[in-house]
Amino acid sequence: xxxxxxxxxxxxxxxxxxxxxxxxxxxxxxxxxxxxxxxxxxxxxxxxxxxxxxxxxxxxxxxxxxxxxxxxxxxxxxxxxxxxxxxxxxxxxxxxxxxxxxxxxxxxxxxxxxxxxxxxxxxxxxxxxxxxxxxxxxxxxxxxxxxxxxxxxxxxxxxxxxxxxxxxxxxxxxxxxxxxxxxxxxxxxxxxxxxxxxxxxxxxxxxxxxxxxxxxxxxxxxxxxxxxxxxxxxxxxxxxxxxxxxxxxxxxxxxxxxxxxxxxxxxxxxxxxxxxxxxxxxxxxxxxxxxxxxxxxxxxxxxxxxxxxxxxxxxxxxxxxxxxxxxxxxxxxxxxxxxxxxxxxxxxxxxxxxxxxxxxxxxxxxxxxxxxxxxxxxxxxxxxxxxxxxxxxx
Amino acid sequence: xxxxxxxxxxxxxxxxxxxxxxxxxxxxxxxxxxxxxxxxxxxxxxxxxxxxxxxxxxxxxxxxxxxxxxxxxxxxxxxxxxxxxxxxxxxxxxxxxxxxxxxxxxxxxxxxxxxxxxxxxxxxxxxxxxxxxxxxxxxxxxxxxxxxxxxxxxxxxxxxxxxxxxxxxxxxxxxxxxxxxxxxxxxxxxxxxxxxxxxxxxxxxxxxxxxxxxxxxxxxxxxxxxxxxxxxxxxxxxxxxxxxxxxxxxxxxxx
Numbered sequence: 001x002x003x004x005x006x007x008x009x010x011x012x013x014x015x016x017x018x019x020x021x022x023x024x025x026x027x028x029x030x031x032x033x034x035x036x037x038x039x040x041x042x043x044x045x046x047x048x049x050x051x052x053x054x055x056x057x058x059x060x061x062x063x064x065x066x067x068x069x070x071x072x073x074x075x076x077x078x079x080x081x082x083x084x085x086x087x088x089x090x091x092x093x094x095x096x097x098x099x100x101x102x103x104x105x106x107x108x109x110x111x112x113x114x115x116x117x118x119x120x121x122x123x124x125x126x127x128x129x130x131x132x133x134x135x136x137x138x139x140x141x142x143x144x145x146x147x148x149x150x151x152x153x154x155x156x157x158x159x160x161x162x163x164x165x166x167x168x169x170x171x172x173x174x175x176x177x178x179x180x181x182x183x184x185x186x187x188x189x190x191x192x193x194x195x196x197x198x199x200x201x202x203x204x205x206x207x208x209x210x211x212x213x214x215x216x217x218x219x220x221x222x223x224x225x226x227x228x229x230x231x232x233x234x235x236x237x238x239x240x241x242x243x244x245x246x247x248x249x250x251x252x253x254x255x256x257x258x259x260x261x262x263x264x265x266x267x268x269x270x271x272x273x274x275x276x277x278x279x280x281x282x283x284x285x286x287x288x289x290x291x292x293x294x295x296x297x298x299x300x301x302x303x304x305x306x307x308x309x310x311x312x313x314x315x316x317x318x319x320x321x322x323x324x325x326x327x328x329x330x331x332x333x334x335x336x337x338x339x340x341x342x343x344x345x346x347x348x349x350x351x352x353x354x355x356x357x358x359x360x361x362x363x364x365x366x367x368x369x370x371x372x373x374x375x376x377x378x379x380x381x382x383x384x385x386x387x388x389x390x391x392x393x394x
Numbered sequence: 395x396x397x398x399x400x401x402x403x404x405x406x407x408x409x410x411x412x413x414x415x416x417x418x419x420x421x422x423x424x425x426x427x428x429x430x431x432x433x434x435x436x437x438x439x440x441x442x443x444x445x446x447x448x449x450x451x452x453x454x455x456x457x458x459x460x461x462x463x464x465x466x467x468x469x470x471x472x473x474x475x476x477x478x479x480x481x482x483x484x485x486x487x488x489x490x491x492x493x494x495x496x497x498x499x500x501x502x503x504x505x506x507x508x509x510x511x512x513x514x515x516x517x518x519x520x521x522x523x524x525x526x527x528x529x530x531x532x533x534x535x536x537x538x539x540x541x542x543x544x545x546x547x548x549x550x551x552x553x554x555x556x557x558x559x560x561x562x563x564x565x566x567x568x569x570x571x572x573x574x575x576x577x578x579x580x581x582x583x584x585x586x587x588x589x590x591x592x593x594x595x596x597x598x599x600x601x602x603x604x605x606x607x608x609x610x611x612x613x614x615x616x617x618x619x620x621x622x623x624x625x626x627x628x629x630x631x632x633x634x635x636x637x638x639x640x641x642x643x644x645x646x647x648x649x
Binding site for chain 2: 016017018020021022024025164169170177180182183278280281282291293294
């Protein structure tokens with residue numbers, strides 16, 4: 001079984017480009033050019049240089065001594081939280097802004113949930129001097145205000161989305177509508193491994209630097225080229241895709257995908273797509289999707305804005321359907337506790353999205369000599385208010 | 395002969411009107427169909443509402459949301475349309491996004507359409523490639539025309555491909571936009587209409603997106619077989635009684 005994308009843009013049953021004709025020229029241009037642009041020597045050089053000098057890569061693979069002791073296994077943290085702007089999102093936006101330059105686009109649009117992708121996009125647009133518009137759900141604007149302020153300071157225009165559930169799904173709808181209205185001068189930087197082909201594959205490739213570094217760093221630290229387990233949280237799934245990428249076809253590496261159960265799988269307030277979803281179409285991609293029996297997309301819920309998405313990337317749907325990855329859903333409460341736990345054991349405040357990944361240790365046992373890598377996808381500065389209110393720390 | 399072909403054969407300046415099924419009220423579907431036919435509309439597009447209509451502007455987003463709140467579903471629409479052909483003779487097209495159709499079952503959906511007497515389907519997010527690969531035979535088996543869109547950015551080469559597999563007519567999106575955003579057509583759009591006219595496609599074309607009044611309707615008729623009006627009609631329904639639909643239609647026709 002091959003877990004990478006096939007030549008038609010599908011991962012098994014999932015993927016493809018279910019797009020209106022208005023988007024055809026742009027998507028088709030991307031499809032034809034993305035591989036050759038990414039393989040271009042000059043592109044590679046500029047991309048690698050920016051990742052090193054601007055983003056601060058490679059990010060450390062840190063052995064979490066106290067956490068390992070608590071759970072009686074060997075836990076390494078891939079420190080994507082130390083990337084410039086505070087999350088893995090910038091790996092992709094650096095890649096896509098360079099791609100947009102190659103395509104001679106003059107304007108960038110993006111959607112954002114937690115605001116991390118919005119900030120990462122606004123940042124690279126400031127770096128390159130390109131106009132930037134970020135769509136963000138009205139509810140998310142309220143719960144992630146520090147990131148809204150950062151985007152504005154970086155010179156981006158933040159457009160509040162008041163349609164539908166007023167979260168990530170609707171922000172993505174509006175960004176797509178903007179692209180339909182501005183097909184010639186605009187590039188749409190999608191922030192996750194979602195959307196029509198070639199986006200899921202393109203974003204996964206830009207994020208694959210995470211797994212490449214894990215391989216190199218494990219060799220150095222453990223004299224092994226692969227871990228036994230990789231744990232990553234999944235909303236759309238970009239940090240997970242990046243952490244899994246080089247290990248997708250190596251079944252000795254167990255992939256653990258952590259979804260947001262919200263208030264609980266059966267409460268009607270959840271974002272655990274693998275459990276609650278059926279095959280469907282969202283944002284131009286065939287994938288697992290939370291929906292009614294009539295095919296209307298339902299409104300997900302999670303305390304973390306970045307996991308609050310009714311679908312999941314097509315690669316992850318395929319990993320789930322084939323049993324290649326182990327899917328675990330974690331409630332708001334478990335995630336919050338795990339976030340506080342990491343903070344006080346290791347001195348690292350994780351994003352609430354990432355906190356979901358750490359809750360796995362309370363739910364699942366690992367062997368003493370297992371090497372478990374957790375992708376620490378983002379830092380929790382943006383979530384301080386939520387943490388403080390939740391634990392009544394004031 | 396499919397009703398769409400008949401209509402293009404006998405009529406000029408074709409006016410096709412779109413509305414969201416279940417809007418403004420759940421029971422309005424049949425009354426609106428009857429009133430539109432009475433008012434001399436040539437063809438009707440029945441919108442199957444979807445929670446996330448990517449290609450639609452704010453007006454149709456809103457009418458879709460209200461229709462869904464009113465309880466409209468694919469099943470409900472088919473129930474309402476049962477026996478519609480006893481009263482409605484003009485072509486009926488269902489316009490909807492692919493996900494609800496997929497959940498209903500594409501084959502079952504198409505069979506239902508045939509049984510009711512639907513003539514064609516417009517599914518903006520089911521592009522030509524996927525249609526050809528997976529669904530063409532199902533549509534053909536049920537005598538349903540799949541109507542494809544072209545836009546000002548569609549290459550001539552692709553327009554020719556679309557023309558080859560199209561039946562009935564080609565839906566010419568007036569400009570790079572979602573539905574319902576333009577008040578009048580600029581030089582760029584007129585140039586695009588003329589360019590398509592010159593291509594002498596085997597299928598007739600209707601212009602949609604941004605046709606909202608007698609002026610824009612007239613200018614589309616000069617360069618194509620007619621037009622599709624959606625958002626402007628939904629806006630009319632927001633503020634007017636169903637019984638006045640004939641006033642809307644005659645105003646568009648410039649009478």
